[in-house]
Amino acid sequence: MINIVRSKIHSSNAMLKSVMILMSGTAFSHIIFISTLPIITRLYTPDDFKVLAIYSAILSIVSVLVCLRFEVAVPLPKYDSHACILVVLSLISTVIINILIFLSLFIFQDNLKSFFNDSLVNYFWLIPIGGVFIGFFNAFQYWNTRKKDFLIISKTRVIQTSFSSILQIIYGLISPASIGLIIGYIIRISFGFFITGRKFFKENWYNLKRINKIKLIVIFRKYKKFPKYSVLEGLFNSSSIQIPVLLIAFYSAGPEVGFLMLASQLLSAPMSLIGQSVAQAYLSEARNEYQRNNLTEFTHKIIIILLKSSVIPLFLGFILFPYLIPIFLGDEWSRVGVMMSWMVPWFFMQFITSPISMSLHVTNNQSTALLLQIFGFLFRNGMVIIAGCFLSEFIFEIYAVTGFIFYSIYLFVVLRVLGKS
Known part of the structure; x- marks a missing residue:
């Protein structure tokens, strides 16, 4: 292959090196996931995975909305200062939209119970939490793509999958329930934003300090x-x-x-x-x-x-x-x-x-x-x-x-x- x-x-050569680095991280993360899956499927029931499937389906839809797709534009600007503003716009959008999602879930929780069963609705408070995590992760991930820092992307995948699998197994051994699968899922798709975010702020503090309301509006309109x-x-x-x-x-x-x-x-x-x-x-x-x-x-x-x-x-x-x-x-x-x-x-x-x-x-x-x-x-x-x-x-x-x-x-x-x- x-x-x-x-x-x-x-x-x-640049493309080859990028693919090799990303493939190595992806390979290790998938090896971890697949090797632990037979344990997880013997700790949790198919009905537990049904709850996870519904939660992940909803979160997948939310994840597209939260950054208003400004994260997709991050690799495109000529100047890093403009790309930094796009990352900030992504983070601001993520916070605002997930607050609105939380309020909507609170207001319409009775309506949701008519479509989903009560046990599933009880986990919906995890949707805005997962939404914040995945929004931040995507914003920083596209910044790393722009900078072609594929090594940190690769490392992050391995760390996320490792923590996710360990948590799901421990939770399954102690008290197997759908919430163990859900929290593990959130970690697997987004927990690495702590690593990539710290790196982003450390390397771009000068550009970030120069961002103001006018610059945000200009870049918002441009993209x-x-x-x-x-x-x-x-x-x-x-x-x-x-x-x-x-x-x-x-x-x-x-x-x-x-x-x-x-x-x-x-x-x-x-x-x-x-x-x-x-x-x-x-x-x-x-x-x-x-x-x-x-x-x-x-x-x-x-x-x-x-x-x-x-x-x-x-x-x-x-x-x-x-x-x-x-x-x-x-x-x-x-x-x-x-x-x-x-x-x-x-x-x-x-x-x-x-x-x-x-x-x-x-x-x-x-x-x-x-x-x-x-x-x-x-x-x-x-x-x-x-x-x-x-x-x-x-x-x-x-x-x-x-x-x-x-x-x-x-x-x-x-x-x-x-x-x-």
Whole structure:
């Protein structure tokens, strides 16, 4: 796998080094996660994972909103002083929006109980806490991407996963309950902001002291397309993935959605070993490639890397997952293996498309990205609702097929846009 990366991006030593550093951190974090998962699945029940699945679906939607997508713009400015202001705007937005979320949950808690059961609503106070953590983490993470400080990104992933797994196991041994999984999940996706944030403030104290209200307004207006278009794009993208999870939880009896979450985590873990690493490195290089009028060719090289690194492993997984998962996780988790086989085509297309989707922002095509996500939201949620009403026994299978169709269309549009830019 590493040889494929080396052979295809030999012309860019910086890109190669970035990918290798990110891959190492991702690999270690996934090894920790996967090696501890058989213990965790034997400490917690599928119903505990159902609660975690619903919480993580809601938090995933919230995480797109909290920074108003200013964090996505952090790698783009020419000057670090402007990028610092974007980080500050992200942090301010995170605090304000999570306060509003907390107030909304408090005011409408009785209404929420009519849709979710009481035991689940009792955990909703963790949503704004998780929202603050993930908002801060994303803001500092994009700053590190801008500075190409991939070593700290890599270290942070390992630290987060280690603390998360240890906490979930200890909590499961003492008093197994959904809250142990939820707190561990928050740590795994965001706890590293303490490390990256400290580094950001230490290195940029001079620029931060010079920020005033006027500068905040100027940068806000300059990058207003991100909250204007990219927030909606991100919300539609996240909602097209996460709202079906909530709908499946609503229409399906038992812990079906808990199985779905575990299948998604297991399938995405090895794939993001390259995909997530390439995506961050791609974003750090895409601006320069676009300025050199070389973004299309650069993107094609990235697609080839992703194709060659995924076809054979996913094909083998498609065949073997239903047999291996019950042995790995326990017999009561056999449904997870069947789900993973169904999800292979969807995750294959997502693996190819997601890293290069940021090219729409680099080329200033945020409106196109927004339209694509609106289509995905309507298409995927619409099909799940229809399945829930008329074919509830096949609701997951239909959800998986819609994922493959959507990302196939997305890839086609991205390549067309790059061809014209």
